[in-house]
Amino acid sequence: MDDIMSLCKRRGFIYQASEIYGGINGFWDYGPLGTMLKRNLREAWWQDVVMMPCWGRKGPDGEPVTNLPLDTCIIQNPKVWEASGHVAGFNDPMVDDKETKQRFRADHLFGLFVCISGDYAKDGLIRLVAFMTKVPPVRTVVASSSHEALELALADRKAMKPYKLGAVLDRITGGDESSTIIEVEDKDGAKGFGLFVPVYAGKWGTEYLRSNPQLIPSPFSGKSGSLTEPRAFNLMFKTFIGATAGADDIAYLRPETAQGIFVNFKNVVDTNRVKVPFGIAQTGKAFRNEVTPRNFTYRSREFEQMEIEFFCHESQAMDWYAFWRDWRMEWWKSIGLGGENIILREHAADELAHYSKATSDIEYRFPFTAPGFGELEGIAYRGNFDLTQHQKHSGAKLEYNDTTRGELAANGQPKGERYLPHVIEPSAGLDRGVLALLCEAYTKDASRASPEFMKFHPRIAPIKAAVFPLVNKDGMPEVAEKLHADLMKKFGRTGLIETDPKQSIGKRYARMDEAGCPFCFTIDGETLTNQTVTVRDRDTGGQERIALNTVVSFVSEKLGM
């Protein structure tokens, strides 16, 4: 991850916000290449969700999918957040280390640690240890060594699924090298080697800490007894509206874009010729005062979401849920997140929110979660919880009058049915998406002029193509300028088209490799005699000659546009 972060800084993908003032924790700015990458990802989502929903595929009802666009305010009437449950319930359990004054989330506390050799393993194979993230301090203090505690943790939090006891043991016997093997020493000085598997302990971790605050060692100092009990901490940023800034003027920065959609549901139905089932889609900033922002942009305090609220009749909701879950997974794969680094994880019944009938997460194996996965997008069947809440709190009638349903009247036509539609919510993080694309694209190859390069899918690559005159004379710059202009005309709206006459050609290729530009076209002496150029493939470094007048159609075909 450190290598990826330093390439991001060096090549202008992502900078720390307010860097010249020492930065500000949990906030990130995008540089020129990062801005284009982010824009391309947002645009790909917009194209495939709003402009041509689901690539023109039909929904489970056999009809084309409809999603309408929306753009709502970051600040809404604070009653929106009371109705949605965010004022009362959008909390994280926060724990302070009284000695070091550091703070973390209680539900991120636990890791699984499996002893595989040495004295440390003497009283059994498995111990539960306190840790913060990644690798725990070498001087690990055992919080519990009982198998019951472990089983309890596994039973409580299905996020641990990939690490179920059997799987953990398989890893050991199968010699999976993706887990971290560390040397450990327990409080009595016994030494051994162990396999460390990070897991998220959720509610169980919080409860365990609440009932045993003295037992848990601080993840910062390793000492027991310095942690406070977990306290609920509301994640919404507060601000004031107007000049008086009194208690009555409090407002919140939205923690998700979804509620702006729900409160406009009736407006959209009333002002458009649209029938349930249909969706409303919006992208935009969201803000969460995360207790512990971390892992680069993965958990930040200001981020962007891409959300769909898809409204349907209850009887069709599970079909739509399955449709969206599967298509969203296919979509992420279509822009380059393939292979074993992406999984779909269906939540177990005891993991669901009280109003949700089914939820799944699309998760990516980030370098900092490996061998585990981190959420990229959640697809939740939310029942009609949100519309019910807003109808109750606002007093507005939000019911939809479905004239295609209900008993048949004497004239043979349905009488109609009034209902609050059920909702499927595919909710994706744009910044997390960008981070996953950066991680997936990052490739090391010491044998190349660019020992690190970015294998972006051409559709989201910030620079689509580059045009280089081999030397800056003999008529080559003029041909390059003309080709550059032609490519700009055709593809300039979808990404940057680079041209650069300086430095050796090898250095120019290397720069483009680091930026993830898929194709470089070079104008050389032969171009002037036979009207051909070389095209160099970023991933293989291989070159071929193609006719100058076919370059635009070549790029067009590769970009699928």
Ligand code: ATP
């Ligand atoms: P997590 O459990 O990781 O905090 P969440 O379940 O709270 O995430 P949702 O409320 O479902 O997340 O938000 C939808 C999406 O928004 C997430 O899948 C993620 O991609 C993105 N997201 C949420 N919180 C953050 C954050 N702090 N920084 C960046 N992206 C975020």
